[in-house]
Amino acid sequence: MAGPAFRAAAVRVRVPATSANLGPGFDAFGLALGLYDDVVVRVADSGLSVDIAGEGAETLPRDERHLLVRSMRAAFDRLGGQPRGLEVVCANRIPHGRGLGSSSAAICAGIVAARAVTIGGPSALDDDALLALASELEGHPDNVAACLRGNFTVAWTEEDRARAIALEPSAEVVPVVFVPATEVLTETARGLLPRTVPLADAAANAGRSALLVEALTRRPDLLLAATEDRIHQDYRASAMPDSAALVAALRAENVPAVISGAGPTVLALTDEAGVQKVLDFAADHGAGGPAFDAHRLELDRTGASVLPLDV
Numbered sequence: 001m002a003g004p005a006f007r008a009a010a011v012r013v014r015v016p017a018t019s020a021n022l023g024p025g026f027d028a029f030g031l032a033l034g035l036y037d038d039v040v041v042r043v044a045d046s047g048l049s050v051d052i053a054g055e056g057a058e059t060l061p062r063d064e065r066h067l068l069v070r071s072m073r074a075a076f077d078r079l080g081g082q083p084r085g086l087e088v089v090c091a092n093r094i095p096h097g098r099g100l101g102s103s104s105a106a107i108c109a110g111i112v113a114a115r116a117v118t119i120g121g122p123s124a125l126d127d128d129a130l131l132a133l134a135s136e137l138e139g140h141p142d143n144v145a146a147c148l149r150g151n152f153t154v155a156w157t158e159e160d161r162a163r164a165i166a167l168e169p170s171a172e173v174v175p176v177v178f179v180p181a182t183e184v185l186t187e188t189a190r191g192l193l194p195r196t197v198p199l200a201d202a203a204a205n206a207g208r209s210a211l212l213v214e215a216l217t218r219r220p221d222l223l224l225a226a227t228e229d230r231i232h233q234d235y236r237a238s239a240m241p242d243s244a245a246l247v248a249a250l251r252a253e254n255v256p257a258v259i260s261g262a263g264p265t266v267l268a269l270t271d272e273a274g275v276q277k278v279l280d281f282a283a284d285h286g287a288g289g290p291a292f293d294a295h296r297l298e299l300d301r302t303g304a305s306v307l308p309l310d311v
Helices: 067-079 102-117 127-138 142-149 186-191 199-217 220-226 233-239 241-252 272-285
Strands: 011-021 025-044 047-054 085-092 152-158 161-167 174-180 257-259 266-270 292-296 305-307
Touching: 011 102, 011 142, 011 257, 025 047, 025 102, 025 142, 025 174, 025 199, 067 085, 067 102, 067 127, 102 127, 102 142, 127 142, 127 161, 142 152, 142 161, 152 199, 161 199, 174 241, 174 272, 186 233, 199 220, 233 241, 233 257, 241 257, 241 266, 241 272, 266 272, 272 292
Parallel strands: 047 085
Antiparallel strands: 011 025, 011 305, 025 085, 025 152, 152 161, 174 266, 174 292, 257 266
């Protein structure tokens, strides 16, 4: 049986940064942020060419080991076969090892690009199958769901297959991220988690997770209470003490703040009027410690997108 046919023209894919957990929603909640990686992919006659600019340009492999390339290969297998060659150009803006979903962005960019360059790709690998594959590659669905779908996502696994719904966050919510200079590997952060947690803590997180759905979509005034966590952030604090201290200081000022994903980035959820206050307070709090690179971001509403090459 003949393999798939591929488009001659290059495709451009844009994928957003994501923040997982959002406090209590461990491995379930994700929020898409307006900070993007771009990749341009073209099917070539032979070989593999990978060019990288921006984040990871000095450290990432430029061969089959690259996570984006491995993800493309997995998607092409699902689509019926590999192209003869590939040319890949990456423009990376999402910081690596900071809890902003850089690995999920690479995975999602790869599988969306593979589908886009394959004729008939969207029907052969629909959006639900795309999410399932991304979750298999990442190991859990929270970041990849938000990266693919945009907005605020609730993800779960049902019959060994990732599922997700996307909800629209309130227009009043403005995310501010504080990105430290040092990385924390996800494996390191996960390794600090206990195998069991007290029942009272699990029950508290369940209640706060339910509240967070309402708070983030319709009642931002409830975000401080809704982002309270008892099952992962405190256990990880030893790996990111400055980030943990910043979260505690912001929350003491009634600012909903959490560790983004596995950290060490800190995510604050404020409103337009509170952005400068949050930035100024964090700058004062960080005096004498390692600097945080602060960014006021938009919420991403679209998720992974195939764009015209000239955008």
